[in-house]
Amino acid sequence: MELHVWLLLGAGVVIAAIVAVRVAHRSGLPSLLIFLGLGVLIGESGLGLQFEDPQLAQQIGLIALAIILAEGGLTTTWSHVKGSIPTALVLATVGVGVSIAAVAIPVHLLLGMDVRTSLLLGAVLASTDAAAVFSVLRRLPLPSRLSGILEAESGLNDAPTVIAVMLLSASASPSLGGALFQVLFELVVGTAVGLAVAPLGAYALRHIALPISGLYPIAVLALAFVAYAGAVLLHGSGFLAIYLASLVMGNSRMPHRAASRGFAEGVAWLAQIGLFVMLGMLASPSEMPTAIIPGLVAGLILVAVARPLSIIASTLLVRLARIDRLNWREQAFLSWAGLRGAVPIVLATIPWAATSVDDSAAKFVFNEVFVIVVVYTLLQGPTLPFVAKKLGLTTPDEARDLEVESAPLEELNADLLQVRVPPTSKLHGVEIFELRLPTDAQVTLIVRDGRTFVPADSTRIRIDDQLLIVTAAACRDTVERRMRAISRKGKLAGWFGEIGN
Template identity: 55%
Template sequence: MNTTVTVALAIGASVVLVAAVALRLADRLGLPSLLLYLALGVVLGESGLGVQFEDVELTQTLGVAALVVILAEGGLTTRWADVRRAIGPGIALSTVGVAVSVAVTAAIAVWLLDLDWPFALLLGAVVSSTDAAAVFATLRRLPLPRRMVASLEVESGLNDAPVILLVVVLAERLTGGETTVWWLTLLEVLAELAGGAVIGVALGAGGAWLLRRSALPLAGLYPLATLALCVLAFASADLVHASGFVAVYLCGLVLGNAPLPHRSASVGFAEGMASLAQIGLFVLLGLLASPSRLLDALGPALLVGGALLLVARPVSVLVSLAPFRMPWPQMAFVSWAGLRGAVPIVLATFPIAAGVPRSTQVFDTVFVLVVVFTLVQGRSLPWVARRLGIAAPVAPREVQVEAAPLEELDAELMQLTVPEGSRLHGVYLPELRLPEDAAVVLIVREGRAFVPDATTRLMRGDQALLVAARRSRAEAERRLRAVSRAGRLATWRGETGSPTEAD
């Protein structure tokens, strides 16, 4: 076997293992994991172990591929019940908010750094996109109002597309490429975003229909097929000059909220792949950085980052969210929680690949900005939430039902675990009032499996297997959710078992 391939595999495996251990260390220290991944790349690079890596185009290509996986995971793990009330604020932040942020950041850069307007607008566009990986990883661990968090998630999932289009247009202008009038460019951007949305939703809905009606020979193929559908959405949209980033996020959102076979396994696989993509992306970006140049970029990075955090972001949030009557403390938190991460650094490679003059200065400035302000913002978010009085009480976990198709029987095999705080605890099986063609066939309690009967009660921590005719699967799942929330008298209390909408 080729020795180079063997060494590359060994180095890659070692990096992943070290990064996994670093994630554990980051959690204990309260540090964002991306900082440790970037540091690992810098240590491996030219000023550390001496690995020479300067392939900007390869970094850009792999960065886009990693962002596709990260956005797919973000869509798959986002609950529609949370997002539906945050669609308006999220879209406003990812469109109007981006435009305001770019303009204000560029104006301050022209004033403080004496940059010309086209270059300042390019710099403002590169740093104005919030990072999906940072938002998903950080905010979902905090007890915050779900509508507010969902607004930030929708923003981070959708704002990459308009920002990338804007960076490409500005890079072409700075390199003397063909330019068009601003309103035609705006129409083109809107058309690409709309096209990506249509393709993403269509492929997500079609893929969910196909997976529900397919009995694949291996359970492990369902996670692969789910993630492949998301990647296909990106590629399909990009091939017809629509927004692939909008398509992949919305495709993941549709699939993640559909009653798919082996849904939990698919989500877990996507989370693992997204983690791998983050590790590879951040290490690669760390390799590309030149520490000898970063000190010179510290001053501009602090000025641009401070302008973005303290002026541009608050103004953009105010303009975007004022029509939605979001409480002032929540708007203040949204302003502070506009986390930057891999996306701005990847975007900073676009001008370099396009041959924009002084583009290396943009990359260095953005790299330092992301490191400094991720450290400042990421660690301060719990404190800011407490100071603003918006920390929400931790709600009981929702009961999760995992399903697998039984093709020849036209039935579904479902699995659930009775979570802490669930009112399923103590309920006799007949009191579940499941459809007549659905039944609990096995319970595992404290490691012991047994076949239940009419006198069996569900207990906290139980794992149960149910079999239901395919036509009754959705009704059975709704009934289980209803009893989990409101107990055996759920129907009398008006609980239907539909997905909840948090504030």
């Protein structure tokens, strides 16, 4: 086909996928299922477009996952997840190991798979999916600790899972001790690179006034991939590096932070659409029937045995270490909310693309994983609100956190903050003088209903107002914290212990 035909087809797929997102949002279904369906319709059993290159699918898939992790890190609020990080780390390491074993052993005994293939299947299925978790859980009114654990886990557990799948797909698998050392080495290097690149990048962006604001989001995403590529070059985990770098940058004092997050979100959606459509095209529906029963059995083992065991083992460790205490309701929800999505399907292309793994066994694993993701995501995703409600874990709608956009005023050593007052914010009704901002900060303009005016001290803030605040660079953090605190708890936020972190 000619180039313009491919462009027309690609644009049509993207538009159809965007429309599908609305359908998925209203129905509670993870959008990945609709994207996969589009890929199947375009593929060999639909329009007949052939795509049978697992090596290319693997490379594209890994890049797309890196983009999704970068977006997840940039859009995650540190105050929301910081208390959950220790528990999430245990889930992403110990929990992954328990899950691999808890899938591999029953699959080997019940389905007759050889040990290596059973371990591969367990490793491929061990990671929860960041895209699925972010898209579903951020719409649920869950306690911040619980949603923070799930978000952080989905961002952190890709790295050890990818390492495990790579090791099991290698021609010469190392000993258990060697494998553990390699996993630890890659995680340490990935962490070091991510935490080194992020503050340096954020510092550079704060002190270099770019001539066009649209360059900042591009620079942020480029810095995230510097972390990814740098970690891989040093034989570390690129996924961990890009997630941590993005998490740190997304919560740093960067100019145009909200715009950078919005840009990353758009790019991540495009990556998701392309990734799932490609994986749908890679699947062969004619080969799926033989994988349905084994896939359903393996999926049942994953959901009913492996995930609960990994949660129990991990929460027991964090309780013994006096890090956190999760009650049975929270553990039950964590067990049910371990959504699988693109990550397992992408990881299933790794052994398929490897020459050291039997091609028929690797293709069978891919088909099994495809069945598991489709069936169990269809089962788990829409039922999460019901399960959360029945377990008594839903919380009343909280005020949406305040987004503060900033632009550097380099020559004045100052910053211009743009604050939009979201619905349910307790800034509504607060008078300007009641903000009690530092003396080196001032609300200079308010944009309301398309009209711009200079506020008086007695002007009351309203929902959907845009406030323009000029602040000295030295007190910018104080201003942001004060505005967030009032948005959450009102003008007496300090009395409630709210400091706006």
